[in-house]
Each structure stands twice: as structure tokens, then as C-alpha cells.
Amino acid sequence: MIAETKTEISFWEHYKKVWPYIKPYKFRAILAILLAIPVGALDAVIAWSLKPFMDVVLIEKKTEITLYLPLLIVLFTTIQGFLTYTTIYLNSWVGTKITHDLKRALYQKLLSLETSFYDKNNSGTVVQRFSTDADTACTGLLDNFRLFVSRFFSSLSLIGVLIYNSWQLSIIAIIVLVCALLPLSQVRRRIKGVISKSVTEASTIVKNYNETFSGNQTIASYNLQESAYNKFDNTLKNLFKLSMKMIQRTGWMTPMMHIAVSIGIGGVIGYGSYLITTGTITSGNFVSFITALIMLYGPIKSIGKNFSNVQVSFLAIERISDILDIEPTIYDKENAKEIKGVEKQIEFKNVWFEYKEGTPVLKGVNFKARKGTTTALVGNSGGGKSTIVNLIPRFYDVLKGEISIDGVNIKDIKLKSLRENISVVFQDNFLFDGTVRENILLGKKGATEEEINQALKMAFLDDFVSALDNGLDSEIGERGAQLSGGQKQRLAIARAFIKDAPIVILDEATSALDNKAEAVVQKAIENLMKDRTVFVIAHRLSTVQNANNILVVNDGVIVEEGSHETLMKDSKGAYLSLYNAQFKSKTVKKK
Numbered sequence: 001m002i003a004e005t006k007t008e009i010s011f012w013e014h015y016k017k018v019w020p021y022i023k024p025y026k027f028r029a030i031l032a033i034l035l036a037i038p039v040g041a042l043d044a045v046i047a048w049s050l051k052p053f054m055d056v057v058l059i060e061k062k063t064e065i066t067l068y069l070p071l072l073i074v075l076f077t078t079i080q081g082f083l084t085y086t087t088i089y090l091n092s093w094v095g096t097k098i099t100h101d102l103k104r105a106l107y108q109k110l111l112s113l114e115t116s117f118y119d120k121n122n123s124g125t126v127v128q129r130f131s132t133d134a135d136t137a138c139t140g141l142l143d144n145f146r147l148f149v150s151r152f153f154s155s156l157s158l159i160g161v162l163i164y165n166s167w168q169l170s171i172i173a174i175i176v177l178v179c180a181l182l183p184l185s186q187v188r189r190r191i192k193g194v195i196s197k198s199v200t201e202a203s204t205i206v207k208n209y210n211e212t213f214s215g216n217q218t219i220a221s222y223n224l225q226e227s228a229y230n231k232f233d234n235t236l237k238n239l240f241k242l243s244m245k246m247i248q249r250t251g252w253m254t255p256m257m258h259i260a261v262s263i264g265i266g267g268v269i270g271y272g273s274y275l276i277t278t279g280t281i282t283s284g285n286f287v288s289f290i291t292a293l294i295m296l297y298g299p300i301k302s303i304g305k306n307f308s309n310v311q312v313s314f315l316a317i318e319r320i321s322d323i324l325d326i327e328p329t330i331y332d333k334e335n336a337k338e339i340k341g342v343e344k345q346i347e348f349k350n351v352w353f354e355y356k357e358g359t360p361v362l363k364g365v366n367f368k369a370r371k372g373t374t375t376a377l378v379g380n381s382g383g384g385k386s387t388i389v390n391l392i393p394r395f396y397d398v399l400k401g402e403i404s405i406d407g408v409n410i411k412d413i414k415l416k417s418l419r420e421n422i423s424v425v426f427q428d429n430f431l432f433d434g435t436v437r438e439n440i441l442l443g444k445k446g447a448t449e450e451e452i453n454q455a456l457k458m459a460f461l462d463d464f465v466s467a468l469d470n471g472l473d474s475e476i477g478e479r480g481a482q483l484s485g486g487q488k489q490r491l492a493i494a495r496a497f498i499k500d501a502p503i504v505i506l507d508e509a510t511s512a513l514d515n516k517a518e519a520v521v522q523k524a525i526e527n528l529m530k531d532r533t534v535f536v537i538a539h540r541l542s543t544v545q546n547a548n549n550i551l552v553v554n555d556g557v558i559v560e561e562g563s564h565e566t567l568m569k570d571s572k573g574a575y576l577s578l579y580n581a582q583f584k585s586k587t588v589k590k591k
């Protein structure tokens with residue numbers, strides 16, 4: 001799992017982490033925030049104008065200000081409206097830009113991570129942490145920050161109106177407000193744990209959808225609808241509990257403030273009546289004061305919400321910076337070399353490997369594969385065959401020992417160059433949503449029509465493709481859903497063929513197929529193996545008999561090595577007993 005920062009990070013440190021992303025847009029961002037100040041401050045105009053209206057018009061019965069007072073109110077409100085639009089527009093512009101930049105950086109990070117990251121994290125976590133969090137972090141942060149600023153200044157200007165009207169009443173009001181705002185400082189600490197759990201549950205939901213999508217046939221055939229539903233239901237129930245917990249921890253703030261404001265209004269009316277009767281303030285002061293106080297309720301109430309949302313965004317930023325801090329463990333060394341194929345040989349020297357610390361899966365693997373030869377790996381399942389071949393393109397790195405190509409440790413070769421030189425065909429190959437052509441071109445960008453046709457021919461796909469309505473431009477569906485197992489396999493072979501890499505790895509490339517399909521795929525594979533340095537893992541021993549060298553892998557070590565003929569001679573050997581076991585099961589089936 002992605003590590004989470006346990007220590008408290010200060011506002012300053014958050015700020016330092018987001019700053020590089022804000023920096024390119026700093027002027028617009030600052031402008032948006034600055035514009036939010038008058039937007040808030042103009043709220044006070046109406047409350048303030050009530051004082052002259054009351055005192056001059058109602059009491060003194062003079063009417064000259066009725067000429068300009070209504071005009072002023074409309075004018076200021078229009079200005080406020082215009083500024084509001086501008087700041088919302090600017091904010092969304094900056095927010096979306098920053099969010100997208102951040103998503104780009106996160107996606108690049110995702111692409112740079114090695115297989116073991118994908119082994120440990122599920123698809124839901126990835127969607128949540130690499131995409132949703134970026135939205136929460138930036139768009140949420142800027143929006144709420146803008147609202148926070150505008151409401152803060154709205155409050156400030158209304159407080160100004162309060163003080164202008166009566167400093168005595170203002171003291172009561174301000175003391176009450178400060179008491180109401182104090183608990184805000186506790187919000188972040190209180191919500192952090194709840195949010196982190198909610199994010200995990202939300203990613204479980206995304207993972208559930210992904211699994212339902214990819215595993216729909218398994219769900220149908222094992223009648224798993226009910227248990228899948230229950231799992232989903234449970235996650236939602238947990239999320240519900242967490243949402244309610246979140247409300248318990250933040251929802252009391254609004255009513256608390258409501259109560260505090262009403263206490264303030266009560267106190268002000270009581271004391272205010274006394275101040276009017278003693279002539280300390282005018283009734284205009286009083287009405288203007290009460291209006292400002294009531295108007296204060298709105299911004300102060302939402303300041304609480306904006307403030308906790310800003311904290312939610314800060315926590316998202318914390319999670320994002322945890323991700324940006326992940327260092328890929330498999331990367332290019334500074335002086336990494338390029339290679340051009342294999343000159344002499346590929347060698348495994350005392351290679352140890354483990355997926356989980358303390359459980360070695362390979363325990364000292366030694367062998368050599370000369371250029372242009374085929375090395376077959378056989379043995380019981382779980383013995384470590386796939387692990388051995390996955391180390392060659394550095395999907396994982398060895399724990400101890402080394403793998404070298406012509407004496408150069410593969411860790412000293414540029415990853416890009418190493419992988420350019422290797423084609424891999426698995427039992428289950430990933431095809432992308434798109435057309436046949438697009439999937440083949442993944443093997444070689446900008447390949448000519450002739451090269452594509454050649455690859456199709458070599459993969460025995462030409463007849464199939466020419467029978468399709470749109471030929472090469474036919475859609476194959478997500479993960480190649482519209483193709484048969486054999487067709488998918490041959491498309492993967494065509495893709496590998498056009499890549500034309502000197503090293504070829506075939507991991508159970510035919511095991512998923514029936515005999516007839518296998519025969520065709522087998523021919524396609526033989527085409528792919530020609531003149532290349534090949535590593536082949538095959539369940540059926542008939543397919544490995546022609547290999548130059550056969551490695552029998554058992555429990556992480558190579559227990560036997562040699563050609564089919566030599567290995568068959570050892571009457572107590574592991575290869576012979578594997579061979580006999582398969583031969584027997586075949587004869588049993590025939591009966």
C-alpha cells in the first residue's frame with residue numbers, strides 16, 4: 001500500500017508542496033483571491049446605508065438622500081456581481097489548470113512505477129489517489145479558499161459597520177463570535193482519520209466496479225451476484241458510517257454558530273435598548289447594527305464549512321505528496337548503456353529473488369542462454385519459472401546475484417533499450433480497446449502496410465482479418481473482448497512479431513488453447529522464435545522438446561539442465577518423471 005504520512009505537517013509545508021503547481025498561474029490566482037476581497041466587503045453597503053436612512057429619512061424626515069441612496073445600493077451590488085463572476089471564472093481557470101498539471105505529474109509517476117507497485121495496490125486505490133484526490137486538492141482548495149477570503153472580508157466589513165454604529169454593542173458581538181469560531185482550529189485533527197478511512201472505502205467501491213466489469217463471467221458462472229452485492233453493500237455501509245462520523249465531527253459547527261449568533265443578538269437587543277434610551281446611540285445605529293449582525297450570520301456560518309473544506313483539500317494534498325514522494329525502485333542509472341541485441345549470451349549468475357521480504361522465491365539460479373538458442377523452462381507450477389523470465393525485462397529486480405547480457409549487468413542498461421530488445425508473449429495478453437491495426441502498431445510505431453501484412457501472415461491471422469467487415473480497422477473491444485482466445489493470442493504474437501526484438505519470452509503462450517488452436521498458434525510461435533534468443537515456458541512438454549537447453553525449475557532452483565535427449569536418459573531424473581506423468585495422463589484420457 002501507498003505509505004501515509006503519520007506526522008503532522010504544518011500549513012507552511014503544504015504550501016511549499018503545492019506552490020510549484022500554483023507558481024505558473026500565480027498572478028491569476030492572486031488576482032482571483034484579491035477580487036474576492038471587495039466581493040465580500042461590499043456586503044456591508046446595505047447594512048451601513050440603513051443608518052442614514054433611519055436617522056435622516058424616518059426620524060428627521062429629510063428626503064435628499066433618498067435620491068442617491070437607492071442608486072448607490074444598486075451600483076455597488078452591480079459591481080459586486082461583476083466581480084463575483086470574474087473571480088469565479090478566474091478561479092475555475094486556475095483551479096482546472098493546476099488540477100490538470102497535477103494529474104499529469106501523477107500519471108507520469110504512475111507510469112514510472114514498477115510491477116510490484118501494481119501487485120500491491122488495487123485499481124480503485126489508483127483511481128482514487130491519482131485522480132479524485134487531485135480534484136479535491138486543487139479545485140476544492142481554490143474554490144473554498146476564494147469563498148473563505150470573500151466571507152472573511154464580508155465579516156470584517158460587517159464588523160466594521162458594527163463598530164461604526166456602536167463600539168459598546170460590538171464588544172458583546174465580537175466576544176460571542178470569537179467563542180463561536182474557536183472550535184474551528186480543532187477541525188483538521190478531528191477529521192483526518194475519518195477522511196483517510198473514507199478514501200480507502202471509496203477506492204474499494206471503484207475496485208468493485210472494475211472487478212464486476214472484468215469478472216462478469218466468473219460472477220455469473222459461480223452465481224456470485226449475491227456475495228458481490230453483499231460486499232458492495234458492506235462497503236457502502238462503512239462509507240455511510242464514516243460520512244455520519246464526519247457529520248458528527250463537523251456538522252455541529254453550524255448549529256453552534258447559530259446558537260452563538262442568537263446569544264449575540266439577544267444580548268445586543270437587551271443592551272441596545274438601554275443604550276438608545278440613554279441616548280448613547282441613535283435608533284438608526286441600532287437598526288443598522290442589528291442588520292449587520294444578522295447579515296454576519298451567513299458568511300460566518302459558511303466560513304466554518306469553507307474552513308473544514310480547505311482542511312479536506314490540505315489532507316488530499318498530503319496524500320498526493322505521499323504519492324509524488326514515491327521513488328520508483330527500477331530506473332536508469334546515470335551512465336546506463338544502450339544495447340543492440342545479443343552478441344554472445346544472456347547469463348543468470350546466482351540469482352536470488354523474493355516478492356515478500358524473507359520468503360525467497362528464487363534461491364541461486366544459474367544458467368546461460370547463448371545467442372540464437374531456445375531455452376525452455378519446465379517444472380511444477382509455482383516453482384518460479386515466470387519469476388525467472390520476468391527478471392529479464394526488469395519487471396522486478398534481483399535481490400542478489402546478477403543477470404547480464406554479453407557481460408553487462410542489465411541494471412547498467414537503459415530500461416528503454418533493454419525492453420526494446422525483448423518481446424514478451426504471455427498466456428493472457430493485454431490488448432487495448434481499439435482496432436486490429438492499432439493493436440499491432442503498438443509493436444512498432446509507423447510500421448508500413450507491408451510490415452503489418454507480413455506480421456499478420458506470420459501470426460496466421462491474415463485470413464481472419466481479411467474476413468472481417470472492416471479488415472485491419474475492425475474494433476476488437478476492451479481487452480479484445482470480441483476475439484476468441486486463439487485470435488487474441490495470435491494478435492499478441494503479431495504485435496511481438498512486428499516489434500522484431502532479438503530476445504523473445506514466451507510464458508505459457510499456448511496453454512490456454514485447445515489442440516487445434518494450439519497447432520496454429522504453435523506455428524505462429526515458431527515463426528516468432530526463428531533466429532532469436534528465446535525463453536519459453538510451456539506446460540506441454542511436446543512443445544519444448546526441440547529446445548537447445550531445458551531447465552527443470554523446482555522450488556526456486558534449477559534441478560536439472562540439458563537437452564531433451566540427455567534429460568530423458570536419467571532414469572531417476574525430474575524431467576523424466578514430469579514427462580511420464582504427462583504421457584500417462586494422455587493415455588488415460590485416450591481410453
Ligand SMILES: Nc1ncnc2c1ncn2[C@@H]1O[C@H](COP(=O)(O)OP(=O)(O)O)[C@@H](O)[C@H]1O
Pocket residue numbers: 119355356361380381382383384385386387388
Ligand atoms: N506478484 C507476486 N507477488 C507475490 N508472490 C508471487 C507473485 N508472483 C508469484 N508469486 C509467488 O512466487 C512463486 C513462484 O511463482 P511463479 O514464478 O509464477 O511460478 P511458475 O511460473 O513456475 O508457476 C509462487 O509461490 C507464487 O505464489
Ligand SMILES: [Mg+2]
Pocket residue numbers: 385386387507
Ligand atoms: Mg508461470
